[in-house]
Amino acid sequence: MRKSTINLALAFVLGASVAGGIAVAEINNIGGVKACVDNKTKVLFLSADGKCAKGRSPLELTTNAFDVKNLAATITPSVVSIAAETSTGGGTGSGWVYNSSASSSYIITNNHVIDAVASTSGTITVEFSNGDQADAKIIGRDKAYDIAVLQINKGNLAALNVGDSTKLVVGEPVMAIGSPLGLASTVTTGIISALNRPVSAGTVGQESFVNAIQTDAAINPGNSGGALINAQGQIIGVNSAIATLSSGGTSGSIGLGFAIPITEAKRVIDEIITSPTNTSTRPLLGVYFDSTYEGIGARILRLTPGEGAEVAGIPVGAVIKSIGGQRVTDQVSAVVRIRSYAPGATISVTVDLPNGGGTKTFTVKLGKAPSNG
Incomplete structure (x- = not known):
């Protein structure tokens, strides 16, 4: 039987604090090659005059639009390490600020990062890039989409700008930010390797199903729940899984990382936050x-x-x-x-x-x- 779907084990490791500064990002787009993207197949076509046929969208391929240094400095304060501790162990990973009021903020992560605490009891601690920590509570979660919404009593935080994952194109640059192997505020870069990858993960009856973004930006255990960022500094995916060649435990990145498209995740997040029962x-x-x-x-x-x-x-x-x-x-x-x-x-x-x-x-x-x- 031919198979093209991927079943992956998701792993995560305790994050540690690494201090970092904040800079203001400014992206300068100097004209480049003009192209058109087929809205259905996502195939790229060059266009001499920048005009696109029906069913195709314009795209300008610039050479300097991905300012890694300034984007990383701007975004890392909004990406956090998460430790979920129980009496018998726990799980850890990454998360990011979705929105923030004067007194509290919503933090998004993967459900598998906090599943141990949600299933039993324990504590969840969010740690920022400057070392500040805050206790978090679970507002709601969705195992099927591997999304969890947390809340902390800390306000006036910089939330990430949410992009549109339906407009992504294979080959465009991306940045992954999270806490792989406990190393907080780690930044890696790569491209979108593929779109609409069917990925399932988890045990039978508890699977999550993701129409995933595939990237070769290095994603390792501990990146789960972190942010996949585009050249405009917008989050376009929630990093969730990696492929591994090992038959036993968990190996490192082999250039096959997968993220939940943000447009798919946002619907679930908003339902959890606005629903009277915090469900989706x-x-x-x-x-x-x-x-x-x-x-x-x-x-x-x-x-x-x-x-x-x-x-x-x-x-x-x-x-x-x-x-x-x-x-x-x-x-x-x-x-x-x-x-x-x-x-x-x-x-x-x-x-x-x-x-x-x-x-x-x-x-x-x-x-x-x-x-x-």
Whole structure:
């Protein structure tokens, strides 16, 4: 059976304090090569006059737009180390300031960083680049998207500017900031290596599913929950996982890091913060997949009555081949594609019909279900 999805173990190590200063970033964009990006495939096309055909967006390729020195100095004060301690151990990682009032601030991290405390009891400590510390409490979390929202009683902090991960292009430069191996305020750089990578992580029944940004910026244990930053100084991803060649414990970076797209994460974060119950939701296609299917795609075992797939007329036994124009190779990639959308979104689902009935594309409106917090 052909597989293109990735199942990864997520690891994290206690962060330590490293003092750092703050500088003001100024990005100077001096004209460069003009190009167009296909809105669907993300393929890059050069454009002599800067004009783009229908379905393509303009992009200016500059040579000096990524000011690593000043961006790093500006952003590192907004990225924190997180230690989650329990009576039997704990987990650690990174986080970042989402927003801040005069008296308190929301900190975002991965759910797996604080899962031990949330599941039992313990303490969570947030440490800033200047060594200041603050106790944090869990506001809400979503295991399926591997997102957790914390709050600290410390205000007037600089929050990161949130970018738009739907506009990312393979090859553009990025910066990862976090606390790998306990080394706080560590900055690494690279490019976006790929988009829409279906990644699953965690134990059976407790998996998170990510339509991930792949980057070759060095990400190591402890970077979990940290920030992936673009050339404009905006957060465009939450660093969450690394691929490893080791069969045992956790190895270091091999240039295969994965981040949760910020546009996907932001919906979950905002729902957790604004919901009266501090919970989030997930989109619902209304299908159960056949876990024994070994072909390419995801075969539907049964439908949920009244939900989107049944309403649209997708039959039991159909094999999903693509969702929203993105290829589906197996059950995991199908789940990842579905969860990359917001509840209520209208999407295209292309299937091979059962009994040799050919290929058909259906328009489906996704439903809504509580996510697993």
